Amino acid sequence: MTYTLTKNQDILASSQFTADVVRSQLEDLISYACASGADFIEIFIEDSDFIGLLSEQDTITSVNPSFSKGVGIRIFKGKKDGFVSTNDLSRTGLLYAIDQALGMLGLINSKISSDRFSGLKDLKNYSGSKDQLTSITPTIDNVGIKLLKATSLLNKEGKHVQTRRGNYSRSIQEVLIASSDGTFARDIRLHQTYGLNLIVSDKSNSSSIARRLGSSSQPTDFLNWNIEKTVDEIVESSEKMLYANYVEAGQFPVILANKFGGVIFHEACGHLLETTQIERGTTPFINKLGEQIANTAVTAVDEGFTEGAFGSLSMDDEGMEPQETVLIKDGILKQFLSDRAGDLRTGNPRTGSGRRQNYSYPAASRMRNTYIKAGEFTPEQLIQSIDKGLYCKSMGGGSVGPTGQFNFSVEEGYLIENGELKQPVKGATLIGEAKEVMPKISMCANDLDLAAGFCGSVSGSVNVTVGQPHIKVDSITVGGR
Amino acid sequence: MKSESTSNSTVLNVDELKDRVHLISKENKINKWDLGASSSRDLSVQVDQGESKQLKASQRNSITIRVWNKDDLLGITSTSDLSTKGIRKAFEFAHNASNYGNKDEIPQFSKLSTSALPGVRNILRNSTGIDHLLEILKEAELQLINSHKSITSVPYNGLAEANIERLYINSHGAQRYMNVTQASLYLYAKAQEDGRKPRSSGSVKIGYGVEDLNIEDCINEASGKTISHLNYEPIKTDKYLICFTPEAFIELIGSFSSMFNARSILDGLSLTKVNTLDQNIAVPFLSISDQALHPKNIASFTFDGEGTPKRNVELIKDGKIFNLLHSESTARRFNVSPTGHAGMGSKASVSPDWLVISNQDSKLNTRDLHHTKTNQTYVLIEGLNALHAGVKASQGSFSLPFDGWLVENGTKKSIESATIAGDIRYLLKNILAIEKEDIETPSGISPHVWVDNLSVTGE
Numbered sequence: 001m002t003y004t005l006t007k008n009q010d011i012l013a014s015s016q017f018t019a020d021v022v023r024s025q026l027e028d029l030i031s032y033a034c035a036s037g038a039d040f041i042e043i044f045i046e047d048s049d050f051i052g053l054l055s056e057q058d059t060i061t062s063v064n065p066s067f068s069k070g071v072g073i074r075i076f077k078g079k080k081d082g083f084v085s086t087n088d089l090s091r092t093g094l095l096y097a098i099d100q101a102l103g104m105l106g107l108i109n110s111k112i113s114s115d116r117f118s119g120l121k122d123l124k125n126y127s128g129s130k131d132q133l134t135s136i137t138p139t140i141d142n143v144g145i146k147l148l149k150a151t152s153l154l155n156k157e158g159k160h161v162q163t164r165r166g167n168y169s170r171s172i173q174e175v176l177i178a179s180s181d182g183t184f185a186r187d188i189r190l191h192q193t194y195g196l197n198l199i200v201s202d203k204s205n206s207s208s209i210a211r212r213l214g215s216s217s218q219p220t221d222f223l224n225w226n227i228e229k230t231v232d233e234i235v236e237s238s239e240k241m242l243y244a245n246y247v248e249a250g251q252f253p254v255i256l257a258n259k260f261g262g263v264i265f266h267e268a269c270g271h272l273l274e275t276t277q278i279e280r281g282t283t284p285f286i287n288k289l290g291e292q293i294a295n296t297a298v299t300a301v302d303e304g305f306t307e308g309a310f311g312s313l314s315m316d317d318e319g320m321e322p323q324e325t326v327l328i329k330d331g332i333l334k335q336f337l338s339d340r341a342g343d344l345r346t347g348n349p350r351t352g353s354g355r356r357q358n359y360s361y362p363a364a365s366r367m368r369n370t371y372i373k374a375g376e377f378t379p380e381q382l383i384q385s386i387d388k389g390l391y392c393k394s395m396g397g398g399s400v401g402p403t404g405q406f407n408f409s410v411e412e413g414y415l416i417e418n419g420e421l422k423q424p425v426k427g428a429t430l431i432g433e434a435k436e437v438m439p440k441i442s443m444c445a446n447d448l449d450l451a452a453g454f455c456g457s458v459s460g461s462v463n464v465t466v467g468q469p470h471i472k473v474d475s476i477t478v479g480g481r
Numbered sequence: 482m483k484s485e486s487t488s489n490s491t492v493l494n495v496d497e498l499k500d501r502v503h504l505i506s507k508e509n510k511i512n513k514w515d516l517g518a519s520s521s522r523d524l525s526v527q528v529d530q531g532e533s534k535q536l537k538a539s540q541r542n543s544i545t546i547r548v549w550n551k552d553d554l555l556g557i558t559s560t561s562d563l564s565t566k567g568i569r570k571a572f573e574f575a576h577n578a579s580n581y582g583n584k585d586e587i588p589q590f591s592k593l594s595t596s597a598l599p600g601v602r603n604i605l606r607n608s609t610g611i612d613h614l615l616e617i618l619k620e621a622e623l624q625l626i627n628s629h630k631s632i633t634s635v636p637y638n639g640l641a642e643a644n645i646e647r648l649y650i651n652s653h654g655a656q657r658y659m660n661v662t663q664a665s666l667y668l669y670a671k672a673q674e675d676g677r678k679p680r681s682s683g684s685v686k687i688g689y690g691v692e693d694l695n696i697e698d699c700i701n702e703a704s705g706k707t708i709s710h711l712n713y714e715p716i717k718t719d720k721y722l723i724c725f726t727p728e729a730f731i732e733l734i735g736s737f738s739s740m741f742n743a744r745s746i747l748d749g750l751s752l753t754k755v756n757t758l759d760q761n762i763a764v765p766f767l768s769i770s771d772q773a774l775h776p777k778n779i780a781s782f783t784f785d786g787e788g789t790p791k792r793n794v795e796l797i798k799d800g801k802i803f804n805l806l807h808s809e810s811t812a813r814r815f816n817v818s819p820t821g822h823a824g825m826g827s828k829a830s831v832s833p834d835w836l837v838i839s840n841q842d843s844k845l846n847t848r849d850l851h852h853t854k855t856n857q858t859y860v861l862i863e864g865l866n867a868l869h870a871g872v873k874a875s876q877g878s879f880s881l882p883f884d885g886w887l888v889e890n891g892t893k894k895s896i897e898s899a900t901i902a903g904d905i906r907y908l909l910k911n912i913l914a915i916e917k918e919d920i921e922t923p924s925g926i927s928p929h930v931w932v933d934n935l936s937v938t939g940e
Contacts, residue, residue, distance in 0.1 A: 053581075054828070056748060062828045063581040065574045066559035070541075080532070085539040087561045097538075104536040104611050140581055163749035163875075199749065199875055206876045249718045249902075249938035279529070280636040282671070360539055397870030401681070405898055407882040409870045429871055429880040429900050431938070433678075479880050479900030479938035 025091065026178040027120055033075055033098050034116040034180055037107040040076040041098070042179035042340075044317065045069075045089070046359040052169040053140065055147035058155075063140060070359035073097050077105040079345050085360040120184035126314035127174070130188035134172055136219040137190065143168050143222065147194075150227040154198050157235045160242060162206065163199040168192070168222065173358075177319040185319040191215070191310065191463050192222050193452060196230055200238045207241035207426070209234045209394070209411065214310040214452030216463065221308065237394065237412050240424045247413060247425035247480035253389035254430065254473045255382050255416065260451040262466035263395050265300060266370050268406035268434040273302075273327050273335075274353075274365040275342025276458055284404050284435040285333055294331040294438035297375055301326050302337055304352055304368040310452035311368040311465040318354035318363050325351045327370075331439075339365040357460025364459035371467030375444025379470040382443050384419040390428060390478055391416050400434075407431045407479075429479035437473060445470035492520040492542065493646045495658045498563070505569050506548075506652065511576060513549040515590060515651035517786050517825040518542070518563070525641035526614045528622050530634065533615055544568065545786075545825045547588075548575045554582025557827045578827070588829060591809040591819050594655040594788030599774055601783055606642075606662045606690020614640045614691065618666075621696055625670050628704035631711055635703075637669035637683065642691055645780070649788040649825075657788050663780035664691045668703040672711055680713065680895070682706035682863075682884065687779050687923045706863065709886070713895035716887055716939035722859040722913075723901065723935045724852050727920040727927035729862040729883070731836050734769060735924065736872040736879075737905045741769075741796045741804070743811035744831040745874075752877050752906065753802060761800045763909035766845035769797040771806060773821065773834035777921050781834060786825030791834065794820050797909075798841065806831050838927035840915035848913040850931045852888075860937055861886045861893065862901065877905045899939040908932050 026043055033041040047069050054062040071094060072085045082104030084097040102108075138146075147166040154164040173189045195212035211230050215221040256264060277283035285293055294300075304313045304322025313322050318340050326334045338346070339354030342365045354363035383391065391414040398408030410428035414421045450467035498518065506514050520542045527535040545559045546568070556579025558571045618640040625635050642664040649657040669683030684702035688694040725733065739745035740753045740762075747755075753762075773781050773791040783791055787809050795803045805815065808823030808831050824830040840846070852861060862885045871881040880902040886893040916928040 059583055059585055060581055061583045061586070062826065063578045064557060064559070064827060065578055067570070067574070068543075068561040070561060080534075080536075082536040082538075084537070085541070087542045087563075088540060093540075097540075100538045101536075104533075104538070140578075144581060208873060208875055246902075249900075249936065251940070279534075281634055282636045360541060362535070362537070397867070399867040399870060401866065401882075404679075405882070407867045407871070407900065409867075409880060427878055427880050427902060429882070429902070429938075431882060431898060431900055433898075477898070477938065477940070479882075479902060481880075481902045481936040 023120060023184070029094055029098060030178065030180050031117050032095070033102065036102050038075045038077060038102065038180070040180050042074045042177065042318065044072040044359055045176040047174045048358065049134070049172045050169065051140070053143050053147060053167065055151050055166040057164055058148060058152060060144045060148065071097065072359040072362065073101055074362050075101040075105060076344070077107060080105055081341065081362070083362040117180050119182065120178055121182040122184070124185040127186055127188040130190065130217065133188060133190045133219055137170055137192070138222050146222070146225070146227065150196055150231060153227060153231045154196065154235065157231055158198060158200060159239060160200040160202045161198065162201040165197040168194040175317070179319065183319040185315055187314050189313070190217050190219060192218070193310070194222055194225065196234055198234050198238050200242050202242060205242050207238050209238040209241065212452060214463065215308045216310055216312050218308045241412055241426055244424035244426040247390065247428040247478060249480040250478060251475050252478050253386045254476050254478070255386065255389065255391045256468070256471050256473065257393045258445070258447050258469050259449040259467060260395050260453070261392065261471070262371050262451065262468035263398060263453065264406070264408055264430065265372055265468060266367060266455070266464070266466045267398050267400045267408070268432070269438060270302065270367050270370045271400050271457065272404060272434055273337055275336050275338045275346045275348050276364050278336065278346045278348070279342065288333050291333055292331050293333045294328050295441045296331040297444050298328055298331050298438065298441050299373040300328040300371065301373065302353070302367050302370040306369050306450070306465070309369045309450055309465045310463045313368060316352045316354045317356045320350055320352040320354065322352040322368060325353070337365045337367060339363050355459060355462045357462055361459040364457070366457060366459060366462055367455060367464050369450065369465035369467070371448065371450060372444060372469065372471060374446050374448040374469045377443050377445050379445045379447055382445055382470050382472045383416055383421060385443065385472065386416045387418055389416040391421055392430070404433050404435060405431070406434065427480050431477040431479055437476060440474040440476070441471050442474050443472040491646055491660060493518055493648050493658070495648050495650070495656060499650050499656065501565055502568060502650070505565070505572050509572050509576060511548045511572060513652050514547060515649065516544060516546050517649050518544040519645065519647045521643055521645040523641060523643040524608060524611050524614060525639055526611060526618050527639050528615070528618050531619055531623060536611055536615070538611065544571065546571045546575045547825065547827070548572060548579055550576060550579040550582070553587060554579045554584065555588055555827055556580070556582055582827065586810055586828070588810045588827070590651055590653055590655065591787040591789040593790055593819060594649070594651060596790060598657070598783045598790050599792065601774055602776060603661060604689040605660060606664070606692065608642055608644065609691050614642065617691065617696065621666070621668060621700055625668055625700050625704055628700065629672065629708050631672040631674050632670045632704065632707060633673060635668055635670050638667060640666050647782055649784060651788065655788045657784045659782050659784070661780035661782065662689055664688050664694055666694050666696060666699050668699055670703050670707040672707045674711055680707060680710040682710055685923050689779060709893065710884065710895040713897045716896045716899050716937060718938045718940065720934045721937050722857060723862060723932045724859050725862045725930045725932070727929065728922045729865050730838060730927045730930045731922060731925040732865045732868060733879070734836055734838065735833065736868045737874055738833045739874045741802055741806055742831050743805040743807045743815060746805065747811060747814060750875050752875065758802055762802060762906065763797055763800050764912045765800040766840050766842045766915060767797055767909065767912055768839045768841040770795045770837050771833045771835065772837045775835055775837060777926065778835040785821045785823045787819065787823045787829060789819045789821045789823065791821035806833060836925035838925070839919055840917065840928060843917055846914040848931065850914040851916055852929045856890055858889045860896070861888050879903060879905065896939065899937050902936045902938065908935070
């Protein structure tokens with residue numbers, strides 16, 4: 001069956017998300033699915049607006065606006081589910097999508113019961129004053145001027161400059177969620193992310209340093225960005241790394257810096273505490289609730305409400321309000337991150353962690369703002385406790401494998417000798433397994449800080465925050481040359 | 482059951498869309514524009530221990546519109562909304578964005594956007610429907626689990642089929658359209674023996690349709706690879722003779738493809754500089770080409786985002802970079818023709834399609850090495866991981882976790898956990914041997930490739 005998008009009118013064509021006509025159409029669709037034998041149906045409608053800018057050297061080289069509308073429909077029968085996404089918001093299109101999802105579950109369109117769905121509750125409107133966000137975010141002119149100022153400063157402050165880039169993106173996502181348990185919720189999300197990248201080179205030596213910042217629901221955040229501070233950091237780091245030698249490979253104690261150092265906990269441990277991993281049987285922490293899985297120095301949480309943090313939400317993508325989920329308390333595993341499917345299939349209650357990139361993905365249990373809590377030491381005390389080791393000031397990207405192995409590149413590293421920071425080193429990769437490394441985090445400093453990032457997983461790329469204080473890992477494999 | 486299979490009927494109606502766009506452009510007094518659109522319909526299934534785990538279907542559309550304003554500056558907008566209202570809005574947004582167009586580099590229509598497209602064998606398969614996909618995948622999962630007592634699950638698996646349409650039109654009369662179908666299967670098994678760590682490996686197959694997938698091979702490969710990693714040991718940190726499997730070598734070269742990407746070179750994001758194009762960068766017997774039109778490159782489109790016909794391009798020959806990959810804009814800067822590797826953008830990206838690596842002259846191999854015959858001790862790299870994190874493309878260095886084996890006197894022993902590190906410039910100039918057999922992979926073709934003296938970090 002094929003249809004075009006213009007045959008029927010878009011469900012939102014002449015109305016807003018909050019209009020009664022939308023509610024009544026959604027109730028109609030939900031009733032249809034329930035009457036066909038669905039145990040549960042969720043309709044996720046999204047209207048998004050995006051703009052990205054890129055500055056290179058002293059020119060804005062790219063301005064990319066985009067806008068999109070779509071619907072994701074998920075139907076459960078028992079523990080099984082079928083998911084259909086479409087750009088076709090007409091009634092015909094939505095009915096076709098529901099039929100497809102019903103068909104996946106072997107449900108025939110025969111009236112089972114007409115009272116299986118008792119209607120949507122009153123709209124929970126989390127958007128509040130966010131309707132005005134578009135009008136108060138920076139204009140293209142404002143963004144362009146600031147990005148060019150930043151790349152110009154990189155040139156002024158830097159030495160051996162080869163390439164300078166600045167980037168900015170702003171996403172406004174309006175979502176409406178309606179499901180057969182009565183959930184009816186709306187939100188508008190604003191995310192801004194921006195950063196700089198500098199490549200310096202001198203003969204055969206080169207180094208590349210990048211910084212990214214980001215926020216949610218903070219329209220003036222970009223305009224308040226202290227570009228001088230970011231430029232100074234990048235210039236200093238790139239110069240130090242330009243002539244750095246390759247790190248010697250081996251097993252060392254390691255200090256991971258605060259902020260983006262938390263990416264290791266996120267990748268190596270956080271993902272293993274998502275119920276999607278329990279469903280797959282790929283986490284070593286399955287059946288470990290209440291057991292010691294980390295050093296007693298470690299308390300880690302995932303939450304969705306730190307004001308302005310990149311991973312904060314008013315509600316998750318299943319309409320549930322976020323909460324603080326204590327994952328690990330004094331080394332003991334306390335809770336998993338769970339979404340609706342995780343609740344249904346693993347018995348772990350929902351934590352407001354059902355997240356997706358957009359309408360084309362079903363929600364899955366995903367992290368929000370995830371961090372190890374501050375400890376009692378100063379960063380200096382951590383460094384002083386090591387005779388020979390590695391200080392990882394800035395981390396690159398990394399990944400975790402299907403059986404829990406992780407690996408991370410170190411963007412900016414320094415040797416530690418006799419309790420002091422020494423020369424910079426490059427080419428380091430940290431390798432290990434969460435189960436083995438978590439008990440080796442023996443010291444946490446008192447300087448917790450957060451950093452914005454994107455996390456890619458089963459339900460696409462979502463905005464997250466990683467974080468930690470400086471932490472000491474007693475021993476980890478460092479890949480080098 | 483309602484889960485219908487879909488026919489190859491199309492969503493994008495080129496003439497109808499063209500007429501609408503012409504009308505809207507006239508309304509907006511926009512004389513110069515181009516438009517790329519795509520539409521896809523996908524079905525995919527995942528299973529878990531004989532039960533369906535995730536069943537998905539999607540219908541997705543997207544268009545990108547570029548307009549040139551009266552000062553010939555370019556603006557762009559993308560949307561999923563193919564309705565007249567959506568296209569009208571996209572024109573308006575793109576026109577606004579053109580006020581910020583880059584005066585220093587203004588993309589133009591590709592001079593090849595109206596030339597003849599290459600003739601390729603394009604096989605279209607009908608969708609078989611979600612029930613059929615599910616049945617096949619459940620059986621494949623069962624066979625894989627039953628293939629060895631230590632294989633307990635297939636945690637990562639998927640079978641999908643897609644029907645994808647793409648078109649390109651512009652105000653100067655260019656009109657491209659193509660419809661392809663593709664099916665893919667992946668099976669990643671997990672195996673574990675008492676007191677030992679779990680091990681995982683897998684296989685991927687791609688075809689025009691489900692009937693073209695070699696499912697048996699996929700099961701056997703996933704099983705064989707997973708089992709071969711059960712007996713693992715740590716490897717001593719040292720420098721080793723390395724043999725890259727075709728998959729691993731293509732992955733590595735692909736992650737350094739900015740070396741022959743004109744866009745990256747112009748932007749200062751490549752190891753290659755405009756003034757170093759003539760330098761020797763590799764052993765003389767290494768040949769690397771990009772072959773979008775290779776018959777094994779399943780479901781490849783015959784034109785790029787700018788409407789340029791795709792063509793095969795020799796990238797490395799006689800130890801030097803022979804050609805670069807180009808968009809319209811970069812080709813103009815280098816005074817050559819675009820190669821059909823562009824995306825569509827206010828600054829079009831450039832990327833490779835399908836790498837083919839071969840031995841240009843096997844007599845030039847400096848060592849006689851073959852992965853099934855040599856008695857030397859070497860590390861066989863099966864696959865590289867975390868390429869996005871461990872490759873510094875603009876610097877040439879890499880430090881990557883890998884799956885592989887230590888091979889001693891012809892006996893393979895799986896390596897527990899290790900990374901390989903090096904510099905691509907050293908690697909390309911120190912290839913000892915490229916085996917004769919060209920092996921087809923989902924992402925290209927390559928023989929096994931041998932390099933000495935690369936650092937492996939284990940214990």
